[in-house]
Amino acid sequence: MAEKKVWIVEDEAIIAMDLKRRLQGMGYTVLGISGYAEDAIEKIREYTPDLVMMDIILKGEMDGITAAEIIRRELHIPVVYLTAYDDESTVHRVEETEPFGYIIKPFEEQNLRMVIEIALHKEVEKELEFFAQEVNQYAQELQNTTNLLSFSNRKRTVISEITLHDILNKIMTIQGCLDLAADKKVDSELAGYLNEMQQAVTDIQKLIRFTREYEKLGAEERTWVPVSDIITTISDEQLPIRNHCSPLSIFADPMLEMVFANLMDNTLRHAEGATEVNLNCETNDEGLLIIWEDDGTGIPEDQKEKIFEKGSGKGDGFGLFLAREILSLSGITTNETGMPGKGARFEIMVPNGAWRIESGNE
Structure with missing residues (x-):
């Protein structure tokens, strides 16, 4: 399996470097570190990591929760929060952004590993759920198309049978007239015309036989x-x-x-x-x-x-x-x-x- 790529958003340089070291030790690839939310969003759009480690309190006008909301909405990348605060108001804001997990500083490596693995697993589950919805939608569209084709084929078959029936009746009428004409004495020119008409009737009958056989193609399952x-x-x-x-x-x-x-x-x-x-x-x-x-x-x-x-x-x-x-x-x-x-x-x-x-x- 390819190594998962992570982007760290942390404005404390020492904490960011420590986190990078820990993640690399776990086998993850750290694509980069950002100290400001605005820079993080731009870089994450460019590098599209598999996971973002996001500090909640950042320098600058935008905090980590707002940045995470933008990343999830636009890029659909899972975010795990890093925070030293576990007060009720902060937790409530975090939950509104549908986080994939959060870690209270100072964090332990075992806890860090577990939260990241759970976050990546949840992302896979969400992708599978999305794909399942897509498949169900395509299946429904396919069924609707199949129903329309089936109805169209039924209409075509009925129309074809009616049309061929009427044509065959007319052919029988023409054939009868030709048979009667064959018993009459006619000059050679008229006889030639009658022979051409007889050949045309024969050709039409062949075409009808072929049409009926061709319509059967694919009508039954293999x-x-x-x-x-x-x-x-x-x-x-x-x-x-x-x-x-x-x-x-x-x-x-x-x-x-x-x-x-x-x-x-x-x-x-x-x-x-x-x-x-x-x-x-x-x-x-x-x-x-x-x-x-x-x-x-x-x-x-x-x-x-x-x-x-x-x-x-x-x-x-x-x-x-x-x-x-x-x-x-x-x-x-x-x-x-x-x-x-x-x-x-x-x-x-x-x-x-x-x-x-x-x-x-x-």
Whole structure:
């Protein structure tokens, strides 16, 4: 622990030097000595000691009690009084300044040590009490903010559901009209317009599906999600997944299943010539690296980041974008690191503390 710093305010030079010697012998650092209250206040503002030893009766216009009151009010530094007077009026004035202790002259070293230790201890208690009040205040503000966000999210969800419901109804109307128009004989120009309308309706439906899925992000608390169960669910007979990882769970958003489902969908759509997917796990200093690897054509170098952008790809363009968003909620990252022409390789980095091997399994 660092040595505590003390400032002495005493107008009797011999007493001040004796006190300094005693304090240094106890292991305290004496920053300086002042004989006048005005000088003491200026120096204490400059040096900010941990404790002030203040004589009550000082030369000059200001006494020690007034000086101590200013020091406590402005600088919040504890003050211990030194006095040769213990009359009732003096004690009453001292108590009004909330002292951290006072010593009657001539003082004994044991008493001096005890009073100083108590004063410093009381100061720590006051600081802890202050910090506790601050923490409670911040906690209350945080709770109020959380309540407002929760209410805002509820409103947004309700409005969104109502809006999407109305949009879907209108889309069904348009789709019905397009189906009826498809049975009619129309010229090639009009047929082209109808085809564009059909594509626009399809795109709107994809956007709505994505919006509904994206709204679910972070709606539920993170939980331990068994990866092996997900792999079993999404495995395909024509493109099997070889799971080489020990049975593990990841502490993540419950939508984690969609991450692997989107990886599988991406492989089925784009991994031309692929015959299987291999899932491997490696540990390192950062955590657990989950590797999703196929034996298809791979991804060109200039497309490795673009595939994670919203709207990219041949499908609806949201799969890998949504997958990365889901993982990021849990501090998990993903990148594509495969060699073009030798298959795609998606690396998912799960930080330590967010993965575990299921007990009772090898």
